[in-house]
Amino acid sequence: MTIVTPQSAPQSSPQSTMVRDLKSLDLKIAEMGGLVETQLRDAIKALVEYNPTRAKQIAERDLQIDQLEREIDELTIKFLADHRPVGEQLRRVVAGLKMSSNLERMGDYAKNIAKRTIVLSSKPIITSSTESIQRMAQTVQSMIKHTLDAWLQWDVDMPRLVIEMDEGVDRYYTSLFKEILTYSSEDMRQMTSFTHLLFIAKNVERIGDHTTNIAEQVYFALTGQVLDDFRDKSDEIAITAKEDATAG
Amino acid sequence: MSIEQISNILEWLPHAAFMVNDEGEVVAANAALKRLFPNWQRGVHFTSLTRDPDLLQAFRDLLVEGGSKQLELVLTGDHDRYFTVNLQAGVENDGDVFICFNFNEVTEAKEAEKMRSAFIANVSHELRSPLTTLMGALNAVDTLVSRSGHKDEQLARFLGIMTRESTRMTQLINDLLSLSKTESREHIRPTDPLDIKEIVKQTSEMLSLRAMERSIKIKSDVPESLPQVIGDQNEVQQVIYNLTENAIKYGAMDNEVTIAVKVERQKSLISEHGVLELSVHNWGEAIPSLHLPRLTERFYRMQDHRAREVGGTGLGLAIVKHIVSRHHGQLLIESSDEDGTCFRFQLPLMGDD
Numbered sequence A: 001m002t003i004v005t006p007q008s009a010p011q012s013s014p015q016s017t018m019v020r021d022l023k024s025l026d027l028k029i030a031e032m033g034g035l036v037e038t039q040l041r042d043a044i045k046a047l048v049e050y051n052p053t054r055a056k057q058i059a060e061r062d063l064q065i066d067q068l069e070r071e072i073d074e075l076t077i078k079f080l081a082d083h084r085p086v087g088e089q090l091r092r093v094v095a096g097l098k099m100s101s102n103l104e105r106m107g108d109y110a111k112n113i114a115k116r117t118i119v120l121s122s123k124p125i126i127t128s129s130t131e132s133i134q135r136m137a138q139t140v141q142s143m144i145k146h147t148l149d150a151w152l153q154w155d156v157d158m159p160r161l162v163i164e165m166d167e168g169v170d171r172y173y174t175s176l177f178k179e180i181l182t183y184s185s186e187d188m189r190q191m192t193s194f195t196h197l198l199f200i201a202k203n204v205e206r207i208g209d210h211t212t213n214i215a216e217q218v219y220f221a222l223t224g225q226v227l228d229d230f231r232d233k234s235d236e237i238a239i240t241a242k243e244d245a246t247a248g
Numbered sequence B: 001m002s003i004e005q006i007s008n009i010l011e012w013l014p015h016a017a018f019m020v021n022d023e024g025e026v027v028a029a030n031a032a033l034k035r036l037f038p039n040w041q042r043g044v045h046f047t048s049l050t051r052d053p054d055l056l057q058a059f060r061d062l063l064v065e066g067g068s069k070q071l072e073l074v075l076t077g078d079h080d081r082y083f084t085v086n087l088q089a090g091v092e093n094d095g096d097v098f099i100c101f102n103f104n105e106v107t108e109a110k111e112a113e114k115m116r117s118a119f120i121a122n123v124s125h126e127l128r129s130p131l132t133t134l135m136g137a138l139n140a141v142d143t144l145v146s147r148s149g150h151k152d153e154q155l156a157r158f159l160g161i162m163t164r165e166s167t168r169m170t171q172l173i174n175d176l177l178s179l180s181k182t183e184s185r186e187h188i189r190p191t192d193p194l195d196i197k198e199i200v201k202q203t204s205e206m207l208s209l210r211a212m213e214r215s216i217k218i219k220s221d222v223p224e225s226l227p228q229v230i231g232d233q234n235e236v237q238q239v240i241y242n243l244t245e246n247a248i249k250y251g252a253m254d255n256e257v258t259i260a261v262k263v264e265r266q267k268s269l270i271s272e273h274g275v276l277e278l279s280v281h282n283w284g285e286a287i288p289s290l291h292l293p294r295l296t297e298r299f300y301r302m303q304d305h306r307a308r309e310v311g312g313t314g315l316g317l318a319i320v321k322h323i324v325s326r327h328h329g330q331l332l333i334e335s336s337d338e339d340g341t342c343f344r345f346q347l348p349l350m351g352d353d
Helices: A017-049 A052-083 A087-120 A127-153 A158-186 A188-223 A228-247 B003-012 B031-036 B053-065 B107-148 B153-184 B196-213 B233-250 B305-310 B316-326
Strands: B016-021 B026-029 B068-075 B081-091 B097-105 B217-221 B256-264 B275-282 B330-336 B340-348
Touching (some): A017 A087, B003 B097, B233 B256, B233 B275
Antiparallel strands (some): B081 B097
């Protein structure tokens, strides 16, 4: 793990008001992230258990996420006005702002999964696909955890790894898409259920995409560089490998 | 106590533990915690280790109220890990408030339970299709043999055994599936009102032929008006069906089986407002009392002649138990040679409000 040690890192002392305010912003983001992690986990649990009661609680919790996003907006604007940050601190608050809007979207997807689960739970149980969705969600869950950990622990290596994980999620989604399509064409009576499952799978995949956005923001905030460089390189490797294969 | 002293005490704890100041910053942690969170650093806010909203809320509550709290925590990641977390607030020598977090892992127990249910569901499902094919083929062989006019006692006997045993196996698999389905819905409380009269009526009709084979008469005793009870119609029907089927199978021949419904308004173990009771009674040899508490275990068999004679899968009462628990009800069993055997399924009544 590569840890950057910035002036604004928690260890620094004595604490200026700027460091204090930055910390309380971090705490808000951590709180919001924690809620989103829990929302996704509970939504998937409700889905696998066909549990409408659990699903209903998720819609209520989404209000807290929206509230936190507003608080982060206000805190950020106040921070910019009070401290006129430059360099690293500026990157960190701007990234924080972008993160919170990504997290809010992720919360919405979790809520949507819960809504569809309420509809599903009144229909016959389809375990095979819900379990596949659960496996895909497990990876996304892990991506969110590692991204937020990287943000709070100033870990520069993690964002790359998270983006690599998302490629796995995308592949899983493609295969799940085909699987659900096959099942639904075999049993037309359950078309409604399968359609909802398809959207739920898509929602999980979208949550993964938003997580990679956050990972890019984290990387930018910590290093001042854009993470795209690294992705281009990996593409180059893929192309070169193909050429080699053709040549051989 | 000073931070140093507390750190020393933390080291003695078998579970992962850390201590935070009133800002939520980690000021001490033990070796077990460093294994749980390898990225741990002194001075970080504890939300950089775990961001669970309930844990954060508990921390905030303790800062105000002091004392201690316990809660369940899931750490997500590549695999979910389950913990019971104890939080304890305290005050340092110089008056600063601190809070200790103690993580007790319970993942293994959770995982074992999950795997067992999933395994039963999957295996039963996979067994069903080859068995269906097998039974179809058996049927075809049976038809071929009888059409050819070939009379062979041995062949007929073996065909009979094969048909009987594969039917039994199908029944077993259906019961296993039904059991795992009930288990998977066990924590979802039903929401619809029950039609008790319909349940009793349908069960008597469905089992009347079986009863007739043993010259048993099914009687029912249902009051005209009944209070509303919430439940899953199909599941409650299955309970009464399973209990009545057993009553017929194990009951004395040339006798009667009674399905009765009554309402008791006194406060009881399961409800403030009393219960609605569905009972199934038969006459005949009593169930020895040592078997009574174990009857609802899956595959539990009384080791005596009756179990072998009547067959069955050993899952009927296990299914009943899960349905009863989903309805937050209770199952009472009484049995004696003089009074016969009575299975009573009590459902909680709601208040009038």
